Amino acid sequence: MSLLEEVKPRTREFIKRHFRHLDFADDEDIFALGFVNSLFALQLVMFVEKSFQFTVDDEDLRMENFQSINAVAELVKRKTA
Amino acid sequence: MGSKVVGVVGAGVMGEGLAQSLAQAGHRVILIDLSQEILDRALTNIRNSLRLSRMLNPQEGAESPSEVLKRITRSTEYGPLSDAQFVIENVTEKWETKHSVWCKIDACVRDDSVLAANTSAISITRIASTTARPSRVLGMHFMNPVPLKPMVEVIRAYHTTEETIATAKALLATMNKECIVVQDMPGFVSNRVLMLTVNEAIFLLQDGVASAEQVDAIFRSCFGHKMGPLETADLIGLDTILYSIEVLYESYNDSKYRPCPLLKKMVDAGLYGRKNARGFYNYTVES
Numbered sequence: 598m599s600l601l602e603e604v605k606p607r608t609r610e611f612i613k614r615h616f617r618h619l620d621f622a623d624d625e626d627i628f629a630l631g632f633v634n635s636l637f638a639l640q641l642v643m644f645v646e647k648s649f650q651f652t653v654d655d656e657d658l659r660m661e662n663f664q665s666i667n668a669v670a671e672l673v674k675r676k677t678a
Numbered sequence: 679m680g681s682k683v684v685g686v687v688g689a690g691v692m693g694e695g696l697a698q699s700l701a702q703a704g705h706r707v708i709l710i711d712l713s714q715e716i717l718d719r720a721l722t723n724i725r726n727s728l729r730l731s732r733m734l735n736p737q738e739g740a741e742s743p744s745e746v747l748k749r750i751t752r753s754t755e756y757g758p759l760s761d762a763q764f765v766i767e768n769v770t771e772k773w774e775t776k777h778s779v780w781c782k783i784d785a786c787v788r789d790d791s792v793l794a795a796n797t798s799a800i801s802i803t804r805i806a807s808t809t810a811r812p813s814r815v816l817g818m819h820f821m822n823p824v825p826l827k828p829m830v831e832v833i834r835a836y837h838t839t840e841e842t843i844a845t846a847k848a849l850l851a852t853m854n855k856e857c858i859v860v861q862d863m864p865g866f867v868s869n870r871v872l873m874l875t876v877n878e879a880i881f882l883l884q885d886g887v888a889s890a891e892q893v894d895a896i897f898r899s900c901f902g903h904k905m906g907p908l909e910t911a912d913l914i915g916l917d918t919i920l921y922s923i924e925v926l927y928e929s930y931n932d933s934k935y936r937p938c939p940l941l942k943k944m945v946d947a948g949l950y951g952r953k954n955a956r957g958f959y960n961y962t963v964e965s
Contacts, residue, residue, distance in 0.1 A: 639730040655742035658732045 600649065600677065604670045611644050612666075623666040638663050645669060651676045679848045681705050685759045685787070687779060688768035689720035689752075691915065691953060692796055695824030696766060698724045701749040702741070702825070703853045708751055708758045717752040724750065727825065759786040764849055766818060768796045771921035776800060777808055784809040792845045794818040798922040799865040799873065801929065802835035812837035816846055818857075819866060822913060831868050832857040864929035865922070872910070873923045877938050879907035883958070884940035890958040908958040912951035920945045 605623060612627060613619065619632055627633045641663045642653050653662075653672075662672045681704045686697045689711035697707045697720070711717050728743035751758070759765060765787055769779050776797070783793060793815045795805045806815035817833025830850055834843060843859060850857055860867050879893050888896075894906020911919050920941055927935040944957070951957030 635734055636730065638733050639726055642729065642733075643726075655729075655732065655744060658729050658743075659736055660733055663733075 601670070601674055604649065604673045605666050607648060608641075608645070608666050608669045611641070611648075615640075621666075623670075626664045628660065628664050635660070641669070645673065649673045649677060679852055682763045682849065683708065683761045684849070685710065685762035685765035685783075686768065687711075687756075687759075687765060687783060688770075689716055690768060690770075691822060692820060692824065693768040694720045694723050694727075695822060696768060696796065696820060697750055698727055698746075699825045699853050699855075701746045702728075704749075705852070706749050706751075708753060708762060710753050710756060710759070712754065714752070714754060717754070721747070721750065721752065727823075731825070756782045756786045759783060760788065762787060762791055764792050764794070764845070766794045766796050771798045771800065771918055771925060773800060773804075773925070776805060780805055780808040784811070790814075792816070792842055794846060796820050798918060799869050799925040799929070801864050802833045802862045803837070806835045806837060813839045814842050816842050817862065817866065818846060818850075819868060828855050830855050830857040831866055832859045833862050833866050834859055835862045865926050869922055870926065872907075873919065873926060874934065876907045876911045876919055877923050877935075877941065880911070880938040880941045883908070884938055912957035912959055912961075914951065915953050916941060916949060916951050916957055917945050 615637065616632055619627070619630065621627055621630060628635055628638070638660060642658070646653055657672060662668055683706045684700050685708045686693050686700065687710045689697070689709050693709065693711070697709045700707050709717060709720065711720065725743055725747060728746055732740070732743060765783055767779060767783060769775050787793065789811070791814065793809065793811070795802055795815070795817050796819060797805070797817060798819070802815065802817035806812035809815055812835065815835060816838045817835065819831040819833065821827035821829065832843065832846060847857060864870070865873060882888055882893055883890055890908045894909050897903040897906040905913070920937055923935055923937045927937065948954070949956045952961050955961040
C-alpha cells in the first residue's frame with residue numbers, strides 16, 4: 598500500500614483509538630459531532646506529522662485541515678506531493 | 679510600555695505558560711532552568727500550545743508560532759539575566775531551592791530590575807530578604823494555564839514600593855492581564871483557602887466518604903465551580919500542593935494545615951496529576 602493509500606485507514610484508526618464508539622464518514626466533521634474536544638486537534642496534528650513524516654507549516658495549522666479523514670488525506674497529499 | 683527583556687527562572691508548567699504569554703505580548707524572554715533537557719521540553723510544550731492556540735483562534739495578521747518562539751532564548755546559566763529589566767521566578771515551592779535561586783538572581787541582575795516571585799505560599803517578605811533590593815521585590819501569583827487566565831494575585835511584601843507595584847502592573851497590562859494587590863502573609867488569599875480545601879477534599883477521599891468524581895461533581899454542580907478541588911489539584915500538580923501545604927503548616931504552626939497522609943502517599947508514589955498523566959484521574963493518552 599502506498600503512503601497516500603494508508604492515510605485514511607491509519608487516521609481513522611488513530612481517531613477510533615481515542616473515541617472508540619464514534620461512528621463517522623470520511624467526509625464528516627469529527628469536531629462537529631460533539632464528542633471530540635477541540636484540544637484533540639493538536640494530537641491529530643502530531644500524529645499526522647509523525648506518521649506521514651512532514652511538518653505542518655504555520656499556515657496549514659487550521660481546523661479545516663484536520664476536521665475530517667478526507668481533509669487530512671488532502672493535506673498529506675498536498676504536502677508530500 | 680515598550681517591549682522588555684524579561685527573565686523567567688524555572689521552566690516547569692508555570693514558567694512555560696509565562697514565557698509563552700510574555701513572548702506573545704512582544705517581550706524578549708530569557709528562560710532559565712537546570713538542564714538543556716528541561717528547557718528543550720519546555721520549548722516543545724510552548725510550541726504545541728502556540729500551535730493549538732493558532733488552530734483555535736485563526737485571526738488574520740496574528741503572529742505565527744515560529745515568530746513568537748524566536749523571542750524566547752534558553753539558558754542554564756544566570757549570566758544572561760544581566761540584560762533583564764524584569765525577572766519572574768517560578769521554581770519548586772521549597773525554601774532551600776528558592777533561597778539558592780534568589781541569591782543567584784540577585785547577584786546577576788541590574789540594580790534597577792524588578793524581581794517577582796511567582797510562588798504558591800512562601801512569604802514574599804522572606805524571599806525579598808535574600809536580596810539586596812527588597813523594595814524592588816514583589817509577589818506575582820499567576821494562575822494556570824497562564825495564557826488563558828486574565829487575573830493575577832499581586833503581593834506587596836513589607837518593603838515593596840509603589841513604583842515596584844506600578845512596574846508590575848504595566849507589564850501585566852501588556853499581557854492583557856489585570857491584578858488584585860494584597861498584603862503578604864504565607865499562602866496570600868488564594869492558596870491559604872484553596873490548599874486547605876484541596877487537602878480536606880483528599881481527606882474525604884481517604885476516609886471513603888465519596889469518590890473523586892463525586893467530590894468534584896458536588897463542587898461543580900452544587901456550587902457552580904468550573905472545576906472541583908481534586909481535578910484542580912491534578913491541574914496544579916500534587917507535588918506542588920504538598921509542598922505548599924507544608925509551607926503553610928511550617929509558617930503558621932497551625933495543625934489545620936497538616937497534609938493529608940493520602941496526599942503524601944500519592945506524591946511518594948510519583949502520582950503528580952496531569953503533568954505526568956496520573957493523579958486523582960488518569961490522563962494517559964494512547965498513541
